[in-house]
Amino acid sequence: MTVFDIFTNQLLNGIVLGSFYALVALGYTMVFGVVKLLNFAHGELYMVGGFAGFLVLSFLSPFIGAGWFGVAISMVLAMIAVGFLGVVIERVAYAPMLSAPRLSILITALAVSLVLQNGMLALTKGQYVPFGSALGFGGINLGKLFISYNQMILVGVAALLMLSLEMFVSRTQYGRAMRAVAVDKDMSRLMGINVNAIIAVTFFVGSALAAAAGTMAGAFYGSLWYFMGFLIGLKAFTAAVIGGIGSIPGAMLGGLILGLLESFATQLDLRGMGIPFKVGSEWKDVFSFSVLILILVLKPTGLLGKPEQERM
């Protein structure tokens, strides 16, 4: 393979990976924007979303098949179910803590994460669960680059979801209310906005996006695991920080950048420069979290974030 072939291949891989990161990062960033909470349980909602999609698909596949159509239906139902789960978590675990010190609610989020993770561990006995999707292996060849239909559908669905979110936030009363609540809760109340309802909507939408990513990941990679949300949760957090936490376009951009960075960095071959070292894929997490540290040190507001203004 030529360098160009490697490049296009890794570009494609990076975009696919980045789509997952972006979808999960959106929930992180939306929740942070509205309630200033780093929802460390968010990655688990991706995991639960995967299992919810799996459950729906196992019930419905005799009727609708386990191809992309079946997966799409399962995804939508999983999004709704996990969306409600997100709202329940907010009401039960976070709402009573919103006026408590920031650290308390952060610890609550970690606890929620452990509950979901260990709940699934108990249910699945720690086994990998085959997702049961039956996706085709077709695709198109562009020179030496093979793009599978699955990759195209996945990136397409992710892009569609993100576009819808952007439209929802910028062009509807609910989206405007969400931005208003993020800026000034009391002022929003004076506008007649039911702040608790808007927080619930935010959790619903964020959780549903994580579930969409979880279901697609299950269908695409073929199996589920109770621990699958942990690492992607941290990666999504990194993506949100890169883009500027609280910023929706920032989360999309950060996810994409992180996906591309990981897929390219793992191809670094230093042997050509006389250093006997080739970076393998086992190094990708090192890259991601090094970037997280760099961003936090050099530009804590991220690429698209704005510095927090303190009210005088």
Place this chain on the structure above:
Amino acid sequence: MTLLELKGVSLSFSGSNVLQDVDFSVPAGAVVSLIGPNGAGKTSLFNCITGFYKPQHGSIRVDGTETLKLKPHQVTRLGIARTFQNVRLFREMSVTENVMSGMHCRTSSGIVDAILRLPSQRREEAEIRAFAEDCLTFVGLTEGWEREATTLPYGWQRRVEIARALATQPKLLLLDEPAAGLTSGEKEELLGLIARIRDERGISVLLIEHDTGLVMRVSERVSVLDHGVMIAEGTAKEIQANPKVIEAYLGVEDGEEALG
């Protein structure tokens, strides 16, 4: 007809009395002013009316509905809107979006309509935008609608804030020191605007204001609050001549001059 009626309202914070047995009312279609020295409890009274503070005693009725058990956003829906002493516009939103956010409580599209962006939702969105633009034109802002609101000159920001309050379609508009920081030319325009809000939109206005000259010119009734107690109520002329008011303000000697 009485639009807003407070009876025996008492509010205290950890033992210190902020408002004591306040009776107060605003008739429909009137401009009423609330004056008083700093720390008299005027802004606290506003916060009680909008539902942010819950008085320990008394009753507050808007159009006959008791509001003490209601949440602030529900009070807004009854028809109460306010502006702030220090302008509080939503950052990172355009002028129009700021005003459109005020119409949240007057829209009927549900969350599902919004997510799916159904035709009915789009139509309503267009209506909201039209009404917001109408409010902006009404307060005298005819350009710069797409600019980020917090980047406008101060006097314009005040107008955007009034437009946003009008967008909630209130029956009563509370203005907290609307003339603070305005030039004398802008104050004249504000006087005209307050009169038009009442006459053309049929909205009653209650204002807190330190500029007594402005108060005397614009309001039918003036109430005076001092140390949480309503010490006088009457027409502008009666208030100016009231010795209790003069004393509360600056002490007997200088008071007359200050209120002149």
